Structures are given as C-alpha cells and as structure tokens.
Amino acid sequence: MVHEVSLHPAMLLYLDNASNVRKSPNQNFARELLEWFLLGEGGYTESDVEAATYAWTGHNFNKASMSYVFRPNHHHQQPTTLFGITKVWDGPEVIDAALRDVPAKRAIAARFIARRLWEHFAHPGPPDAALDAVAAELEANDFSIRPAFRTLLLRPEFQTTTARQGMVRSPVDWIVALLVVTGFDISEANPQWYLEGMGQVPFLPPNVSGWRHNAYWVNTSAFTARASLARDLTWKLRERRMFETIPSMTIAQAIEHAATTLGMAPLSSTTTAAMAQYLTAQRAAGHHWWEATNFLTLSLLAPELQLL
C-alpha cells in the first residue's frame, strides 16, 4: 500500500514529489514518508531524510497524462547513505529497506504501525506488552495488517475498561453510526453539510499527520454542528414516523426502545436518568408529537452514541 500511495498522483502533488528532481530536491515527501508512513519521529536521522529525498528524485508527475512518470535524467545517480547503507538508492527501495531489509528499521516500523493501529482502534497511549505483540505479528507476517489486527483484537488489553471507553467517535464515525442505527441512506441524510462544522472534511485532514483523537473533536463549536445535524436528522426521521410509538410506552419502555433501536444498550445510569427526567417533564406538559421528536434528538446526541 505504501508503494502504491507513494506513486499515486494525489500523493505526488500533495507532498511535492512531483517537483523533486536531482538538481532541485524537495524533501517534503521523503520526510513525511519516514515520519508518518514508515518509522515515526525519532526513528530516522536527518541524513536519512536527505538520502531518501535523493532516492525519490525523478519520481514525478506528468501533467499531460495526469499520471505518475519516472524521469531517469532527473534521478540522482550518486551513492547516498540511508539507514547506514551506502549505494545508489531508488525511491521504492526506501520502503523495502524500512519494512523488510534493515532489521533495526523493520522493528521501529512495526512498533510505529502497531502504535497507530492501537491508537486508532483502542485508545491513546498503548500498553507496552500489547504494542510488542502487535508489532511482532507485523514483523512476522511481512506487515500484513490482517494477522496483526487479529492479534490486536484478541489482546486482553483491548478488552479493558480503558479500551472500551477510550475513544470519542470522530464526526465521520458518528455519522456512520447514525446512518447504521437509523437505516438512513447517506443521500437522504445529507450529513456532509455539517462535516466542516464538526471539524472533519473527508479527504482533507488538517495536515499530513492526519486527524487526531478524542479532545480534537470535543469543543462547543463542533458540538453546535453535531447538535444541528442531530436536529436535521430528527426532522427527516420523524417524517418516517420514527419514535412514533414512544408516547404510548411507559418511560422505562421508551428509554429501552431508544437504547435498543439506536444500538446504545446498556445505557449508563446517568443517561437513563436524563432521559427519564426529560420524558417525565414533557409528559407533564403534554404534546405527544414534540415528546417523540425531542426524545429522538436527545437520543441521537446521547454520549453513548458519540463514543466508540
């Protein structure tokens, strides 16, 4: 995948390897490749960046065909020293060296990727033992993700409370969860209007390091957009008579209905109490249609649904 991404026109343009040539090298791609896609900060030296930059010279972009092109006359043909090995390097060999041929770098890469996986699926700050196990699996299987991911899922650390409660759903994750539990088609829901407000426009991460986790998504501006989306979806879902039967249920049944329909069971006692408080107050005031409608908004915004 790293090989394919490296030569993809989008990457060539995004990180400037399109203009990385022998006489005027551009470090942007080579640096980010080592820092964010292979080894992580501290896993390489500044001279590795320089050598990798030369290795990637000539791997450019043809504007006429809008595709990748290798231009040998723009490729640096002198030996350079990368990861302690001196030779004439070619770009793709940098990837092979880091992931396969240089054991010290392979170990760093495995740990780096294991960490990224754990931090995406479990929680920031992975436990060392779990990290070692996932990294070992990556190294043992030529960086195949499937066995490593299996190991990750089966680790006891993945079952801990920390892991279960470790992640806030990103806007995209939350929208997907909403669509799954409501059965909505994305073309009807049109959630894209709220993505920028929530802080995540697909295919446009803030920078090459990608989106961050948890606190990155949690602020009042972003939550205004989350609430607006929940409100928008509420109107659409109520047109389909979702939650129509809520007013005829007992309060306990209504809460149970929301929890199971929206895939949030079991609810925390705090959330249950908040829902009961709402239903009690609204029932005292009447207005069945509003009861069902606002209970749907309340449910769509429940913390249980906003966490992985």
Added chain:
Amino acid sequence: VITARLRDLDADAARAALGVIDDHPSTWSRRDFLRAIGWGVGGAALLHTLGARPAWAAPLGANDGVLVVVGMYGGNDGFNTVVRHGEPFYSSARGGLAIPVASALPLADGLGLHPNLGYLKQRWDAGEVAIVQGVGYPDPDFSHFVSMAIWMSGIRQGTPSSGWLGRWLDGRGDPHDALVAASVGTSVPLHMIGQSRRAVGVPPWGGGFGTGSHPNDLRLYDGLRAYAATPAGRGVWHDTVASTIRAQLDVAASTAPVFSSPLPDGELRRKLVVAARLINADLGLRVIEVSWGGFDTHDGQSSRHGACMTEFDQGVQAFFEALDPSWRHRVAMMTFSEFGRTPYANGSGGTDHGTVGEHFVIGANVLGGLHGDAPTLAGLQRWDRAAHTVDFRSYYAAVLDGWLGGGSSQVLGGSFGGLGLFRAGPGVSDTGPSTTVPPPTSPPSTVPPPTSPPSTVLPVVPAPDPKPQPVGPHPACFVPLPPKRILDTRRGLGAPTGRIGARSHIDLVVAGRAGVPNQGVVAVVLNVTGTGALGPTFLTAFAAGRALPGTSSLNLRPGTTTPNLVVAEVGEAGAVRLYNDAAPVHCIADVAGYFTSTAAAGLVTLPARRAVDTRHGTGLSAGKLAAGREASVKLAGLGGVPANAASVVVNVTGTGASEPTFVSVWPDGLTRPDVSTLNVVPGHPVANLAVVPVGEGGRIRFYNDRGALHLVVDVLACFTPEGPGGYVPVRPQRLLDTRVGLGAPKAKVGRSPVVVAVGGRAGVPISGARAVLATVTVTGASQPTFVTAWPGGSSRPSTSNVNVIPGQAVSNTVLVPLGPDGTVLLTHDAGEAHLLLDVLGWFTV
C-alpha cells in the same frame, strides 16, 4: 492589471477561503480553494488539549481590555480615507478621484478625513482616535488571498496556519471553551484561529442550536444538560462529551439575549451592534472580530468607496451608542485591511491594489492623534506604490502590549515596539484606576539587555519580558505521588530510544500516566536527569506548545549525570516539553507529583532546617550510607512538620561518595521504586530538591546504590490537607543573571547576599505570595562551596541549596519563602560566582 486580477481571487473568495465556516453549512468553496492551491487546512485545526471545562460567562476584570477588530476586505483606499492635501502629488495623481480640500473634514495641516466620516471626526476632536499612518509589510504581495493571509497571521514568512489573535488566545490560561474571543459572522477567520484554540463564531442573526425559547425546546435542553448531571461511570471521555453538550448549550444561552431586541440593517452596523451587546453582556469576551467587504474599488471608486466610508462611520457610531457607558474605558476598536491602493488613479475611475494603508484605533483610552510617519508619495511614478513606514507587526504589538495584557513577542515571533497607541491602560479613567485588580505588572525596565551571551551553556534572557500575570490566577494544590519513571531515552521509555538532539525537544505526555490524572492538572513535578551528554548543554522544561522561555532547568556536561527537580506546567496534549539546547543528551524523568486545581494539599513553608547529616550523626547515625543500604528517617513532628503532612519538600545533598552512585528517596513502607533522586560522583557534593510523600510512621526512606556516601537532608516545607499555600505556575522567567546585570549589579556574588526582588515580577504578586519555586544556577565559581537561599528580612539559615563545582554550571530547584518585602536573598559561601534565578511559580498565602 487585468491579468493580475484574473489570476487573483477576488476579495470575497479570499476571505471565505481564509475562514473556518462555523456551525453552518458550508459552500465547499474553502475546500475547493485549498485543494486548488495545494495547501492543507492547518488553520482549521480544532486542537484542544484537554476536554472541555465549562467556565462560562466569567465576568472580566476591571482592567481587562476588550478589543474589537474591524476587517475592511478588498483593500481600503487609505489615501482617500485620510486625505493628504499637503502633498501636491495627491491631486495630480488622483485626478477626478481626489477629494476636494473643501469637503474633507480637517484633521491637521494639510490633512483631512473622508467627508463621510463625520462621527469619526467627532471622536478625533475628542482625542479618542489614533490614526496609524503608512502601515504595511516588507516585500508586499498584491494578491487579496496572500496579503490577507499575511495580515491575519501577523507573520511575514512562510505558509500561515494560525492568526495573531489566535496565538494570543493560545497563551491565555482560561479553560479552553471559555468565551474569550468571538467572531461575529458565519465563519471564524484566520486571525482568530490559534495553534490550539480559536474564537467562537457568533452568527449575526443568532438562532444556532440551543437558542430556542419554547417550553418544548427548554425541556429538550434540560434533558441534554442532564447527561452531565453526574459522572456516568463510563470513563473520562463519556463525561467530557456530556459536559461539552452542556457547555454548547451554555454558550448558546449566553449569547442568545444579544439577539432578543431588533438589530439595525446594514452588515457592519448589525455586526457591530451584536459586538457591543456581547460586550455589555460581560461574558468574558476580550476580542471580538467583525468584518465586511466592498473595498476592492478598481472602478467606480468615488461612489463605491464613499458608500464603504458611510457604512464604516455609521457602524462605529452604532457600536459606541450601543455600548454601555460603563465599558467606555475598557473597549478599543482597531481597523485593518489586506492592503491599500495605488496612489495613482487607474483608467477606470478606480485604483488598483497598493501597499500601505491608514488605520484607526478608537476608544476613550486611545492616545488620539497621528502615529507613525506619513508615507512618502512625492516622486512616485505611474505604477509605483508607496513604501510602508510602520510595520504591521508594530501596529499589532502596540495593541497586544497596550491593550491585551502583553505577550507581543511570543505572538509575533519577535520584538516589534515603537508605537504607543494608548493614553492609559484598560479600565483607567481620568480619575485614576477604576479597579480592584492590580494592572499587569512588568519587570523594571532599567535593566539593560545583554548584547551578547557571555556563555554558550546558559541561555540569556534577551530583554526584559513584559509578560503579564494571568488574570485571576487559580492556585492549585499539590498531590504527591510515589516516584515513578516515565521517561528514559536510553531504553525507549516515554520517547524513542536515543539522545535528544541539539536544539530539539521531546514532548513528554504526563497526563494520564504514573498516577497523574487526565484532567485538572496545572503543573507536574518531575525529577529530570540528564546523562550521556555529548557536549555542554542545558535542558528547559515547559508547557508543550508554548514559546521556549529564556530559562534553563538543568545544566549538563559530558561525563556527568545530573538531576534536578522541575515543576513544569502541562501544555498541549497533556505534555511537558523538554528542550535540549546545544548537544545530544539522554534524558530521564521521574514523576514526583502534580498540582491540581481540584483537590488535595496546600503548602506549609517551614524555617529551613537540617534533618539529616550523616557526617555529624544528625537524624541518622554518624557514618556513610553503604552500597545497597537503605535508611529511614522520621520527619513528621520534626521542626514544624505536622503529623498529618502528606509530603515534604526536602533538599537532599550527597557528599563524600567513594564511587559514582545514585540515591533514591521515597515514602517509607513502599517497595523501593526504580528512580533516582540524586546522582553523585566522588569529589563533589551534589544537591537536589525532592518532594516526597510521607510514608509509614511519618518517615521517608533513602537508598544508596554503590560505594558509600554521606547524606545531608534539609526540610524546607511540607504539604498538608489544610495547608494554605496553593501553587500558581508562571511562564518561567529569569529574574537574576549577574553575568549581564539582570536583577542585580553585573558582578559575581560572594558571602554578602544578593537581594532578588521577586514579588511583583514574572507574574508573582507583590503581596500574597507565600513562597516561590525557582531554579538557581551557579556558574564561574572559583572554589567548591554552596549557595543558600532564604527569605528577605530574616537571618541566614545553616542549610544549602546548590552545591557549587568550580568550572561547571550547576542548577538546583529551590523552594524559598518570600520576605515581607517580596525578596529572596542568595549567598555564595566561599569565594565568588555568578548566580542566576529563574522563577517557575509561586505559592499563595
């Protein structure tokens, strides 16, 4: 000109591209634009280090200035805003666009205002308008987008990803979601976006989620708020999401009353009246941004620019009329625009993109009149633009330092002084301060900045830094922890294996580790050890994401292992940044405790007292502590340490070591932790401050690893549940450097003590500080001796704080009570040496 216009975005598109759409459906133009030019959305990053901590509507202090920033997009024609009749060039270059002398509103000889600025003229006559002339920046760019980005960022070089007011916001100590800065509009522009924080967007028509008033709406809001009624038992993020749901409703509710009565027509008038009402509501807002466009007058300028001037004048008038008079001395308004226009008129009855502009600062405490030099126009040819006379960063610095409490050098990445735009500070009326809150303090300006660093090892503070003390500091209480190692670069613990490079840093995440909680941590206490240095260097610990302070925590030389206790504020991502200056070095850090705003123990300072001295049989039996041996000493009840002390602050000195070794100190009754408090080599006594929880039987325990050595322990303070002294960290600042004459004469210090004034400087209050935590560094000593620090006005105790090694820079953290006059005394026992003192924080009374 045509080509240039075709290549450039128009002003509206540039403006849209430089903002983050806030809370409203976007038109995708920003994404399309950024994709087209290949930039990332650095500025859009919504980084928040810790979860939301709701703290709404905190009213402002009486001396907190409020700034309203008015953006005039498209490039305002400064030459027809402030008219220069005195320049013969004006009427000839402007031709039909020239404003007749008779209609301009006279300001001064040869100078008039645009005839539509009648209200502004009244304020000028009252001495409340500063006109800053010839504002621009080096190597001007004529693209709306690029020039707007430069103006908004406050930085001339590189790709801007944050704005000047955003970075000011980053440096503030408020909770992340407090309403400190707001943009009245549908998007938050780049100048209001920091690296870690950004302004809140307030739509000019109101009505965001949470502003309904129907009882059905209110019941929904109550239900949503109840999600945060009690901790859910589902982890910190569940509770953070719940409290942020509540916080969003609080923000919406706080701003809703602003829209409850009718607003005027006209974009700028409406936005400025919203701004005035937001200020009247006293929600804690310090900076409000409003902007509007229409200034790109390539043709039809006379009528179009005239309409802009009318809207501006009416907007300013509507703002000041809507502003409650009680705010009069606390509010200032400033203008900016991405550029000015060409001195010459073009062939279409308009002007093209120029360089310099004239800008206004308006308010009761503004120093009315002309500021900066007039741009030189004489001799300019057809397409020439005038050179700027005032750098835009000087303009910003004058506002930051004069009105927003300082910090311009951090925000702008350099010192841009020279303009004084305010007659008096915020809240100061003609009858004197209106206030109970003391104005921001600044260090004495009599200290000359050094011209060149006399040492390559120790950083030298480049100039007195007028960093203000944070408004309303919240003292924090100390929670001791059993020592635990969280960083060791020799074996990849907490950071990649390998030395920290020169002029590099690592961010050590402390939140959520070793017993430090994820939230509510104000500062963390670390014993930082440097070892394996490849050359002389120093380490500085400070809050991740902040500017590097001009202080050092630890001075290191090759062949030595040196620890020091540091107290560092926790910054972005719950991390402390460890900066290494001059040569690669390994770094080890052991957590000793943290300061929290939520719980625990306060400081009780004690008269410094020697509790252990194995040379004389004090505290422990006489004789060295042998290799692998432990010893314990009871401190509770000793020398004023109460029986219920949670932890003690001790200065531990090792001396007479027979071989290189380390000493660990920990609470009695616990297994010996894998940490080192003190690293000692034969030939030199070494001291380190330690904060140790009191263990079983009120005792603390010591361990010596190799050889044998004498231990000397001075008790300085303790933390008890009812102890009064909360801790307030400050941005580390050097208050004494006798090498350059900072804080004391430029001379080495001997037995006669040097007096260091600490109260009233570096954010430490003049009164109300019980004690100060500081790093003391000794350098250039001629003989081995020690330094003692004690409070001003008392007699010298028989304790030591830093053990001096000739030819080496040695640091130690000291905790020393302040004398009644706010001073600390330092003495160097034998011979002479240079002394440096970097203040880290203070303890409340």
